[in-house]
Amino acid sequence: MSGAQLSSPTTATTRRRGLYSERAFYALALLSIILPLAMLAIMLLGVLKNGGARLSWDFITSYPSRKADHAGILPGLVGSLYLMGLTALIALPLGVGAAIYLEEYGKQSRMSRLIEVNIANLAGVPSIVYGLLGLGLFVRILHFGRSLLAGASTLALLVLPMVVLVSREALRTVPRGLREAAFALGATQWQTIRQVVLPIAYPGILTGAILALSRAIGETAPLVVIGALTYITFVPDGVDAPFTALPIQIFNWVSRPQKAFIVDAAAGIVVLVLTMLILNGVAIYLRNRLQKRAS
Amino acid sequence: MRPAVFQSTPPPRPSPVKLGVDQVRAWFGSHQVLHGIDMQIPEQSVTAIIGPSGCGKSTLIRSLNRMHELTEGARLEGRITLDGVDVYGKDVDPVLLRRRVGMVFQKPNPFPSMSIRDNVLAGLRLTRSLDRSRAAEITETALRGAALWDEVKDRLDTPGVSLSGGQQQRLCIARSLAVAPEVLLMDEPCSALDPVATSRIEDLIHTLKTTYTIVIVTHNMQQAARVSDYTAFLLTGELVEFSETNRLFTSPRDTRTEDYITGKFG
Ligand SMILES: Nc1ncnc2c1ncn2[C@@H]1O[C@H](COP(=O)(O)OP(=O)(O)OP(=O)(O)O)[C@@H](O)[C@H]1O
Ligand SMILES: [Mg+2]
Numbered sequence: 001m002s003g004a005q006l007s008s009p010t011t012a013t014t015r016r017r018g019l020y021s022e023r024a025f026y027a028l029a030l031l032s033i034i035l036p037l038a039m040l041a042i043m044l045l046g047v048l049k050n051g052g053a054r055l056s057w058d059f060i061t062s063y064p065s066r067k068a069d070h071a072g073i074l075p076g077l078v079g080s081l082y083l084m085g086l087t088a089l090i091a092l093p094l095g096v097g098a099a100i101y102l103e104e105y106g107k108q109s110r111m112s113r114l115i116e117v118n119i120a121n122l123a124g125v126p127s128i129v130y131g132l133l134g135l136g137l138f139v140r141i142l143h144f145g146r147s148l149l150a151g152a153s154t155l156a157l158l159v160l161p162m163v164v165l166v167s168r169e170a171l172r173t174v175p176r177g178l179r180e181a182a183f184a185l186g187a188t189q190w191q192t193i194r195q196v197v198l199p200i201a202y203p204g205i206l207t208g209a210i211l212a213l214s215r216a217i218g219e220t221a222p223l224v225v226i227g228a229l230t231y232i233t234f235v236p237d238g239v240d241a242p243f244t245a246l247p248i249q250i251f252n253w254v255s256r257p258q259k260a261f262i263v264d265a266a267a268g269i270v271v272l273v274l275t276m277l278i279l280n281g282v283a284i285y286l287r288n289r290l291q292k293r294a295s
Numbered sequence: 296m297r298p299a300v301f302q303s304t305p306p307p308r309p310s311p312v313k314l315g316v317d318q319v320r321a322w323f324g325s326h327q328v329l330h331g332i333d334m335q336i337p338e339q340s341v342t343a344i345i346g347p348s349g350c351g352k353s354t355l356i357r358s359l360n361r362m363h364e365l366t367e368g369a370r371l372e373g374r375i376t377l378d379g380v381d382v383y384g385k386d387v388d389p390v391l392l393r394r395r396v397g398m399v400f401q402k403p404n405p406f407p408s409m410s411i412r413d414n415v416l417a418g419l420r421l422t423r424s425l426d427r428s429r430a431a432e433i434t435e436t437a438l439r440g441a442a443l444w445d446e447v448k449d450r451l452d453t454p455g456v457s458l459s460g461g462q463q464q465r466l467c468i469a470r471s472l473a474v475a476p477e478v479l480l481m482d483e484p485c486s487a488l489d490p491v492a493t494s495r496i497e498d499l500i501h502t503l504k505t506t507y508t509i510v511i512v513t514h515n516m517q518q519a520a521r522v523s524d525y526t527a528f529l530l531t532g533e534l535v536e537f538s539e540t541n542r543l544f545t546s547p548r549d550t551r552t553e554d555y556i557t558g559k560f561g
Contacts, residue, residue: 108367177404181467183365185418185474186394195421199408 044273051266059267063233064249068260073268076249078235079148079228080217080275083245086152087159087216092209094156095163099205102164103171104193123161130158131222139226146227149239154222159212166208170201203291210283217276220247246272312379313338313478313508314359319373321354321363328354330532331373336525341500341509343523343540345516347555351532352512356480359510360396361389377478394422397471401483403463405455405470411447414455414466418474433473441469442499461492468499479503481511485518497522516556520544528552 054069062072098119106112134154144150174197182192228248236243246268253265314336321329328351336342344352357363358371361382375382382392405414415434419425425433434451438444443465447458455466464484471479481500485493500509500522513519519526520540527537528549536543536552547553 175404177400177402178406180362180365181400181404181406181470182417182421184360184362184393184398184400185421185470186390186392187418187421188390191421195417196406196408 044270047266047269047273051263051268051270054263054267055270059264060271064231064252068256068258068264071253071261071264073246073249073264073271075232075235076244076246076268077271077275079243080246080272082148082236082243083152083155084213084217084279086148086239087155088209088213090152090156091159091163091212095160095209096167096205098160098164099167099171100193103168104189104197119161119164123165126221127158127219128221128225130154131225133157134222134226145240146229146242147240148236148243150226151223151228151243151245152239154226155216155219158219158222159216162212162215163209166212167201167205170204170208171197173204174200203287206283206287206290210280210287213283214276214280217279218247218272220245220251223248224251246275310337310339312336313377314510315374315376315379316355316359317374317376319355319358319371319375321351321358321372322368322370323354323366324368328532329358332529332534334527334534334537336508336510338508339504339506340524341504341511341522342525342527343519344510344512344527344529345514345519345555346529348514350529352529353482355529356398356482356510356512359478359480360393360398362393362398364389394418394474395476396478396480397474397476398480399464399467399471399482399484401486403460403467403487405458405463405466407454407456409455410452411455411458411466412451415469415473417470422474437469437473438466440472440503441465442495442502443469459492461488461495464488464492464496465499468496472503476507478508478510481509483512483514486514493518516544528555530555 059072060077061074062070063074065071102112102116106115131154134150134157138144138150138153139146144153178196178200179192182196183189187195223245229242229244231252232242232244250265250268250272253261253268312335314334316332316334316336319329319332320327332355334342344355346352354363359375359382363369363371371383377392377395381387382396406417409417412430412434413420415437416425416430419430419433435444435448438447443462446462447466455463458466464487468479468484485496488496497518500511503509504524511519511522523540525538526540526543528535528543528547528551530551536547536549538548543552544556547556
């Protein structure tokens with residue numbers, strides 16, 4: 001009976017129609033991936049064409065200058081790298097900790113449900129608002145000044161909601177059976193989380209963290225608000241030092257009247273994009289290594 | 296031989312009671328799943344729990360090591376004793392209880408991030424530190440205990456999840472044995488396994504009962520008849536009958552038991 005159904009004649013047209021819609025969907029999906037990639041490529045090519053000439057080791061290792069063809073991006077690059085590192089250092093433990101609390105401990109409480117809703121809302125708050133918060137809280141009240149630490153703290157706040165959300169998602173993928181297995185062996189909740197849940201969730205958490213941090217590296221508005229300098233001729237020598245960052249430097253060059261600085265800006269954009277790609281690459285490599293170890 | 300008379304209580308046990316279940320009622324939220332269960336589970340024996348799907352077998356076995364309460368909204372009343380001590384007593388730490396009452400689950404669930412060796416030692420590592428020689432000794436004893444040693448002794452450092460389903464389940468048994476429990480709870484340990492793997496685990500249960508008190512939930516009545524000394528028949532949260540396996544299968548006291556074991560329902 002069921003064997004006959006497999007080759008029933010009624011399906012011939014249905015199958016063809018199915019095939020068309022299948023193809024149409026495939027084409028649509030392909031288009032929706034090609035389109036953004038093409039735009040990205042056009043943008044990158046444009047930038048490369050404009051700034052390629054300025055791109056050199058000198059450009060990367062020089063300080064900004066009043067003369068466009070002497071200007072370099074070193075303080076911005078170093079500032080951005082420091083910012084990233086510090087932001088990760090602040091946002092990851094806090095975000096993962098919050099996710100662990102919400103997902104593993106506070107599940108049923110009203111409070112945690114309230115927090116949950118608010119975190120989702122926070123993820124949508126415009127970054128300039130975080131900048132203002134950073135200015136009020138870190139720069140003024142906590143007296144961090146217009147320093148790296150204030151910048152990193154602000155960026156950490158900015159990415160925190162996203163880190164929490166993706167970490168929770170990663171924790172949720174760990175099968176309940178594994179937690180039960182650990183409990184049944186006489187493990188406490190913390191032992192279970194540390195040794196069973198987290199090792200499995202790490203790759204997912206890391207993926208999310210990479211995405212969140214990539215967003216932070218391109219942020220300009222909050223840094224402008226808290227007062228990152230636009231023209232500094234030194235590399236920050238501590239978390240309390242004033243700083244600049246790649247996007248700020250680029251913004252500064254773009255707003256100069258002289259045409260020559262546009263070329264610097266284009267070269268700066270290339271450096272920014274490359275930095276982002278390299279950071280992502282390193283993080284993905286790390287994640288894959290963890291993943292391999294986990295399975 | 297004892298004549299098959301109708302009795303209101305099971306016949307006297309040859310060995311002392313290991314686990315006492317006294318008027319146990321259990322809920323998930325407002326849904327009552329167990330309606331007053333009474334059982335005396337003897338030491339160093341195998342007790343099987345049978346009954347149709349959804350009758351509360353898992354809930355009952357999970358209340359013995361206090362896993363039931365880990366489910367959100369789950370609740371329990373009544374008394375469960377281990378060696379006469381109330382395991383739901385105020386000063387009993389469920390974490391310590393679970394080291395004495397181990398559990399093997401329906402689906403083999405080795406820790407995916409750990410090697411075979413680390414899986415065996417997981418229970419010990421999770422809870423305390425171990426020196427190397429002692430760790431090696433425990434690994435071997437536990438794997439031998441679970442009849443897995445010969446198959447894996449040359450690849451202890453490969454991932455636990457690289458084993459076959461039956462091997463994984465024996466690895467999970469070894470993992471439970473490594474913490475040296477007194478009671479081993481098994482919730483349908485063979486339902487994901489083929490007949491060969493199943494019979495290996497049944498053989499294993501036979502050997503293990505000389506050391507451990509075993510409670511096993513099974514859907515398979517032949518399996519209950521093969522491996523257990525005592526059988527409990529559960530129906531919609533009530534204990535219909537609890538007696539020696541032989542007696543329950545040859546001359547059940549309750550017609551519902553008879554209907555179930557002869558396949559009239561369930
Ligand atoms: N986590 C849960 N939340 C709510 N209700 C549950 C939960 N687990 C089980 N139940 C309910 O409790 C009753 C008993 O379930 P239990 O798992 O103990 O049955 P079982 O006898 O083990 O069944 P099976 O043979 O299918 O494993 C069922 O009606 C089930 O719907
Ligand atoms: Mg069950």
